[in-house]
Structure formats: structure tokens, C-alpha cells
Amino acid sequence: MPKEGNILIVDDNRELLLALKLYLKPHFKQIKTEHNPNRIKEHLQKDAYDVVMLDMNFKAGINNGNEGLYWMQEVHQLDPELAVVFITGYSDVELAVRAIKKGAADFIEKSWDEHKILSTLRSVFEIQKSKRAISGLKKKQEHLKECINANNDVFIGQSEAMQQLIQLINKVAPTDVNALILGENGTGKEVMARTIHQLSERKDEMFVSVDLGAIHENLFESELFGHKKGAFTDAKTDRTGRFELASGGTLFLDEIGNLSLSAQAKLLAALQNREITPVGGSRPIKVDIRLICATNMPLQQMVAEGRFREDLLYRINTISMELPALRDRKEDIAGLADFFLNKQADKYNKGQMSFSTDAIKELKAQSWPGNVRELQHAIEKAVILSDKSIIDPDGLFLNNQASNVLDADCFNLIEHERLLIEKAIANCKGNMSQASKKLGINRSTLYDKIKKYEL
Incomplete structure (x- = not known):
């Protein structure tokens, strides 16, 4: 011993x-x-x-x-x-x-x-x-309480592209290698990361998810590495960082392409040394994590342009996997739609519900620029508004949703803002950086509004 x-x-x-x-x-x-x-x-x-x-x-x-x-x-x-x-x-x-x-x-x-x-x-x-x-x-129990209502969707896909991806996941998951998940926004990158965690040797430990796109630059170290009481003005108590919470388990860093070069250097140092020091702290803390990152941004191009560190890319990119857009695997739409329908019907106490054949055809006919996330929200809306157990094409309200046309007779600022954001995201095919530029706001503000309107 x-x-x-x-x-x-x-x-x-x-x-x-x-x-x-x-x-x-x-x-x-x-x-x-x-x-x-x-x-x-x-x-x-x-x-x-x-x-x-x-x-x-x-x-x-x-x-x-x-x-x-x-x-x-x-x-x-x-x-x-x-x-x-x-x-x-x-x-x-x-x-x-x-x-x-x-x-x-x-x-x-x-x-x-x-x-x-x-x-x-x-x-x-x-x-x-x-x-x-x-x-x-x-500390971990407190985090579990925060995540008790976290996304518990399953990784679904019968298409050839998804079956190949699932085979790759089954090979990668039991190992401890770092993985990078690529794909458009809304394709299910976090669901895929959770699936990898559940199939790994670390499945009984914590899965900690961090949306780097929604973290302000000044809060990066505090969020990931934690801080000590009094380290800065609002540090009223000690805070445990996400690295420490995830120690023994899996740390998922979403939107990693959004990090500044300064934040990239701090992240690289933590990954190389396998230790972090809380803000205001003096003693380094050893951490043992399995790292999974995700982005919809072209990291190789960003490296060539000097916007992303090449050494960090090598560190996070041991295995790279790309999730296809929903429009490229339409044969999976029916299975996903049924899964979300059952989930939302149970959530809103609607009993047994199903789609008509024409409703499924209508779902498959859509382009779904917001991918699986957009499909999920569309079905949730249909379940909430439906008075019938069978949802037909009219009950999907897709024409209203797809058009994203502002009503000239509507003077509700909140409704107009929601529609503008939906339209910008659809126009940019889920690229949040482009959408935020079109809207004239930064990415963190866009993410806040997406959460506010549950887009």
C-alpha cells in the first residue's frame, strides 16, 4: 500500500x-x-x-x-x-x-x-x-444541485454519418484522451460530450460543463480556477473553480474558439501542469480531469491568422470528431422528433402524443439552421399549444417560425428582439460570432439573450 x-x-x-x-x-x-x-x-x-x-x-x-x-x-x-x-x-x-x-x-x-x-x-x-x-x-453536491435539471437528452442517430460517429465514440470514450468536438451551434455537442463521459471509466465522477462563450474575460480565471475570499471586490466567499469540481471526472469546455489569447495561455498552463491556483490563492491545487472541448469555429484557420495558439490546439485535439448539421442527416429527424415529443408531453402532462405522417414530412422539409436545438424548441412549442393528441402540420406552427417576419402592427420590443435574434442566427446558419456582429452586440450578450428567450 x-x-x-x-x-x-x-x-x-x-x-x-x-x-x-x-x-x-x-x-x-x-x-x-x-x-x-x-x-x-x-x-x-x-x-x-x-x-x-x-x-x-x-x-x-x-x-x-x-x-x-x-x-x-x-x-x-x-x-x-x-x-x-x-x-x-x-x-x-x-x-x-x-x-x-x-x-x-x-x-x-x-x-x-x-x-x-x-x-x-x-x-x-x-x-x-x-x-x-x-x-x-x-462542493460536488452543490454543483450537482445546480445541474439537476441539466440537459439529459440522448445521442440519437440512425443515419450513416451518425452511426460512424457513434462507432468512433465507442472507441474513444474508454480511453482518457482529450477530445475536440466540431460542429455548428445546436448540433448537440454537449450531448455528445456527456455520452463520451457516460461511456468512460470516469462515468461515476463529475461531468462539469463550461460555456466559455458566455464568460466575460475578467471572470475567466475565477470561473475555471476559483477564487479566495477577498481576492477582488465581489469575492465575498471562497469559490471552487470548475477544474477542481471536475477533478476525477470530465471537464467540458464549450465554445473554446471564443477564448482570447491571454485566456488561452492560462488554460494551456493549467493543462500542461495539471494544477490550478485560485485567484487570490497561493498554493497550487493538483487536478485530474479528462478534457473535452467543442467549437463551431475554424481553429486551424484561426491558428494561421494568429488568433488561436497552435500549442493549445495540439493539447486539446488528440481526437477530433465532427457532428453533422441536421440538414445533412434528415433521416434522423423522425427519431429525434419522437424523442422530443415524448419528453415534452411528459413535461407538460399532455399524455400520449404523436405526429401525423404529414407532420413528419413537414419536419423533414425544413432546413433547420438552428439544428437539433431548433427542432427541440419547435416541438416544445407545438406540445404547449396543441389541444390534440396527434400533431398535424398546422400544429407545428413552422410557417410562422421559419419566416421570422416582424409584425409591423406589433410594438412589443421584447417580441421584436426575440424575432431579430432568431432571424440573425438563422441567417448566419448558427454561427454565433457572425450573428452577434449582425446584431451589433458581443457574443456574451447574445448568449444571455438566447437563454432569456430560450432560443
């Missing part, structure tokens, strides 16, 4: 440091010693520790323990969860109680009691390990 636990021992007695290191080394993964307490911060910023053993008195003739309490406070400023075990040469129960009340995990005397030293450290380490595990589970 591999050894666990990293211990930092800080004491001005070099002989004691050497003796403790020799004795504890066979029992723990790493034992680091330091005689100068001023270097504690340096050690904690460089490496991750589970327990700090700390002398209570460093100056000769001073035995009140204030020095030790001061340095414990410094330790906890860097890492509030780090366990501190005090070392003292004085059998002072009152001092021990005072130290524990101030936040110490335990207290041992310098008298050489091997059994006491080892049992105390092992006990503190196991408690510390449990606390960190519980803390990690709580």
Missing part, C-alpha cells in the same frame, strides 16, 4: 528535526523539515501539505506559546483547512487547551514518546483526509 500524507515540521531544534524526519519517513509519503518559521509561507506556496508540526516557542527564554499561535494564524491564512499539531517542551495543559481552542488539531510534547508521536500524527492525518474528502463531496 503506497504511503500517504505530506508533513511539514517547523522547529528551531535541528537535532529534533533530523530525529523526527528519520523516524517518520517510513510512515508518511513526504517529511519536510524547516528550522526558520519565516519560511513557512514559502513551503506552503510550493507544496501541498496535510499536517504542519509547529514548535510553540522559537525564542530562548520565552515559553508562553504566543509565537506558535502567531505562526499557526499565518498557516491558516494561507490554508484555513490545514491541520496544525503543536510541539512543546512543557507539560502545560492550559497552554494545550488554549492552542486547540485557537484552531490546533492536537498537541504533543518534545519528550520522545514514539508511539504518542506516530499515533497523534496518523490520527490527525486521517481526520484531515476525511475533512478534505467531505469538503470535496459538498
Whole structure:
């Protein structure tokens, strides 16, 4: 069984440091010693520790323990969860109680009691390990609550193109390689990423999805790497970054082509080092993720134009897969339509519903510039407005939807804005960068409005 636990021992007695290191080394993964307490911060910023053993008195003739309490406070400023075990040469129960009340995990005397030293450290380490595990589970549980209503669609497709893609997914998913999913907006890139996750060895761990197109440049590090309380004006509490949440599982970065060169450099460093440092933090955190990225942008062309880092593209592009547009796999429309119909009928308590033959023909006749997402919203609208169990062509309301014509007699600004956005997206065939330029807004604002109007 591999050894666990990293211990930092800080004491001005070099002989004691050497003796403790020799004795504890066979029992723990790493034992680091330091005689100068001023270097504690340096050690904690460089490496991750589970327990700090700390002398209570460093100056000769001073035995009140204030020095030790001061340095414990410094330790906890860097890492509030780090366990501190005090070392003292004085059998002072009152001092021990005072130290524990101030936040110490335990207290041992310098008298050489091997059994006491080892049992105390092992006990503190196991408690510390449990606390960190519980803390990690709580963070992941909070994220699961956020995602409880997340898209749970399935990856559907009987067309030849989709069958070939599914075969590729079955080969790639069990591995741990990074994958890049290409395709127009609305083709189902996140659904595909979730499918890869569910077929992988990491299926019992977290799948964390991040829409990079909707993150403001200034919030990139905070969102992905987390931040510490007080790191900036609105940092009222600690925030766990998406990398840390996804550790052990899969991190899905959608719209990666939208990142600035500065953000690309930060992402590349995190992927290369397999560690992140929260904003305002000092200690790096090791992360273990399987990375899946997606974009509708031409990354190779962007590399040639200097808008995307070539080294980052190589890092995320071990396996590349492209989702075909819905207009290029119309034989899948009937199956998708039935799936969404059953889902929405159940959601809105409409009972058993079905499409007429002519309704399916009408669905197949559409160009669907918004791809699967547009089909899904069209069917949801049909279910909501339908008074019958069988939906016919008129019940699809596709003519109104396809035209996207503004009503000259309608003065509702919200309705006009929604229709303008729909028209821009359709005109640009789902390319959000082009659509945002046509509308005269940035991509993050466009994504906010898409969510607002549920487009």
C-alpha cells in the first residue's frame, strides 16, 4: 500500500528535526523539515501539505506559546483547512487547551514518546483526509444541485454519418484522451460530450460543463480556477473553480474558439501542469480531469491568422470528431422528433402524443439552421399549444417560425428582439460570432439573450 500524507515540521531544534524526519519517513509519503518559521509561507506556496508540526516557542527564554499561535494564524491564512499539531517542551495543559481552542488539531510534547508521536500524527492525518474528502463531496453536491435539471437528452442517430460517429465514440470514450468536438451551434455537442463521459471509466465522477462563450474575460480565471475570499471586490466567499469540481471526472469546455489569447495561455498552463491556483490563492491545487472541448469555429484557420495558439490546439485535439448539421442527416429527424415529443408531453402532462405522417414530412422539409436545438424548441412549442393528441402540420406552427417576419402592427420590443435574434442566427446558419456582429452586440450578450428567450 503506497504511503500517504505530506508533513511539514517547523522547529528551531535541528537535532529534533533530523530525529523526527528519520523516524517518520517510513510512515508518511513526504517529511519536510524547516528550522526558520519565516519560511513557512514559502513551503506552503510550493507544496501541498496535510499536517504542519509547529514548535510553540522559537525564542530562548520565552515559553508562553504566543509565537506558535502567531505562526499557526499565518498557516491558516494561507490554508484555513490545514491541520496544525503543536510541539512543546512543557507539560502545560492550559497552554494545550488554549492552542486547540485557537484552531490546533492536537498537541504533543518534545519528550520522545514514539508511539504518542506516530499515533497523534496518523490520527490527525486521517481526520484531515476525511475533512478534505467531505469538503470535496459538498462542493460536488452543490454543483450537482445546480445541474439537476441539466440537459439529459440522448445521442440519437440512425443515419450513416451518425452511426460512424457513434462507432468512433465507442472507441474513444474508454480511453482518457482529450477530445475536440466540431460542429455548428445546436448540433448537440454537449450531448455528445456527456455520452463520451457516460461511456468512460470516469462515468461515476463529475461531468462539469463550461460555456466559455458566455464568460466575460475578467471572470475567466475565477470561473475555471476559483477564487479566495477577498481576492477582488465581489469575492465575498471562497469559490471552487470548475477544474477542481471536475477533478476525477470530465471537464467540458464549450465554445473554446471564443477564448482570447491571454485566456488561452492560462488554460494551456493549467493543462500542461495539471494544477490550478485560485485567484487570490497561493498554493497550487493538483487536478485530474479528462478534457473535452467543442467549437463551431475554424481553429486551424484561426491558428494561421494568429488568433488561436497552435500549442493549445495540439493539447486539446488528440481526437477530433465532427457532428453533422441536421440538414445533412434528415433521416434522423423522425427519431429525434419522437424523442422530443415524448419528453415534452411528459413535461407538460399532455399524455400520449404523436405526429401525423404529414407532420413528419413537414419536419423533414425544413432546413433547420438552428439544428437539433431548433427542432427541440419547435416541438416544445407545438406540445404547449396543441389541444390534440396527434400533431398535424398546422400544429407545428413552422410557417410562422421559419419566416421570422416582424409584425409591423406589433410594438412589443421584447417580441421584436426575440424575432431579430432568431432571424440573425438563422441567417448566419448558427454561427454565433457572425450573428452577434449582425446584431451589433458581443457574443456574451447574445448568449444571455438566447437563454432569456430560450432560443
